[in-house]
Amino acid sequence: MSTETLTRAESAVRGYLAAWNATELADRRAAIAAAFGTDARYVDPLADVTGHDGLDALIAGVHQQFPGMVFSLVGDVDAHHDVLRFRWGLGPDGAEPLVIGFDVARIDDEGRITGVQGFLDRVPGGA
Incomplete structure (x- = not known):
């Protein structure tokens, strides 16, 4: 893998995590716009949303379900x-994640995410 490809992928993942960690509406909307293409689709076993509004609602819902947790x-x-994959965790800052997932994403020429296929490796009961 080229250094340029890895740098673009790592930058896209940093933006992705920033969007998922933004708890305030204005910050979250700005992070989503920076990280995701306008018509980006996010699909995992629990969600299927398209566009910035759908992503915003999804992320806000996760913060309601897991208050104070960070990705x-x-x-x-x-x-x-233009394809990347990575694992992420959701849990208390600096602690063992409660939820662990694996995502495959596609990025556009500007490095913004155009689609995510997510898999949940570990989810606590009742989530």
Whole structure:
């Protein structure tokens, strides 16, 4: 994998995590606009949303369900061409994640995410 591809992928993942960690509406909307293409689609076993409004509602709902929790990168980002994959965790800052997921994303020429296929590896009961 080229250094340029990895740098673009890592930057996209940082933006992705910033969007998911933004709790205030204005900050979240700005982070989503910076990280995701206008018509980006996000799909996982619990959600299927398209566009910035859909992403905003989804992320806000996760913050309601898991107040005070933060998303963090688990392991390294892997990428080739315009596709990247990475694992993330959701939990108390600096502690073992309660939720762990694995996402595959596609990015556009500007490095914004155009689509995410998410998988949930670990989810607490009742979530």
